[in-house]
Amino acid sequence: MSKIAFVFPGQGAQYVGMGKDIVENFEVANNVFELASEAIGYDMKKMCFEGPEEELKKTENTQPAILTTCIAIAKVLEEKGIVPDITAGLSLGEYASLVISKAMDFKDAVSLVKKRGKYMQEAVPLGIGTMAAILGMQREDLEKALERAEEFGIVEAANFNSPGQIVISGEVKAVEKACEFAKELGAKKAVMLPVSAPFHCSMLIPAGEKLELELKNIDIKDLQIPVIANVHADYYKDKKEVIDLLVKQVSNSVLWEDSVIRMMEDGVDTFIEIGPGKSLSQFIKKISKKVKKQVITYNIENSETLDKVLDNLANK
CATH class of the missing domain: 3.30.70.250 (Malonyl-CoA ACP transacylase, ACP-binding)
Structure with missing residues (x-):
């Protein structure tokens, strides 16, 4: 039985213009951007579609911008009846997985990652x-x-x-x-x-401590779709693990290769990378060669790539 995984990119995938034509073509995607603007107090469409690039590159802007773009596209797929069997994201991308799994409300997640970005940036002075x-x-x-x-x-x-x-x-x-x-x-x-900062090392522990206080203020629900965590490349057992694993994730290694191998071992043969860029698809292809598994990878970042994936899935 074929299994589909949704995978979501992390910081560094952003570019000015991301999400624009998805929003112009799908009301459900537009709604996600509107919710993001409400939650964080500035125009998310302007930030993603117009930049400027220097503003978009600031960690506290990048993280909510990428998350918003990923969820906007994922919601279009949901509307088309495509849902994953498993989901995982690289670093920041794990928040998109938790939103898709219904563990976290999108408005909470987008506010949270803005603060996460700020705390990560502030944890270590520039140049250190x-x-x-x-x-x-x-x-x-x-x-x-x-x-x-x-x-x-x-x-x-x-x-x-x-x-x-x-x-x-x-x-x-x-x-x-x-x-x-x-x-x-x-x-x-x-x-x-x-x-601008040494992410995913012990120097970021103070950022994780601040993030923990924010996480305790949001409503975390039962996961409806299995999510693989970066920290140990295994599934979240239940909602009680969410705070602990997201706090550790800030200062621990991201075990992306191990996470992908775990999904392959559990029968995933189709990976859909959702959001800006194609870096995860490239990683997955290399990993599949190493473990000698036949998989299909897609990436969706605009209407053209969306149509292509929908056609391919319809013909499978």
């Missing part, structure tokens, strides 16, 4: 922390590079995205040294990333 992508290296070898770099400061694995792509995070000097050591130990490439 950074991130880098390490390409073409096994986890075990990267661990050795990180151990060697620890004498220069905090540096940790932040995202296990796909075979051969791991992102590290921490203090600038330690991250730079880890890149050097990774290359010495056989990494094909080590690229410093243009980010």
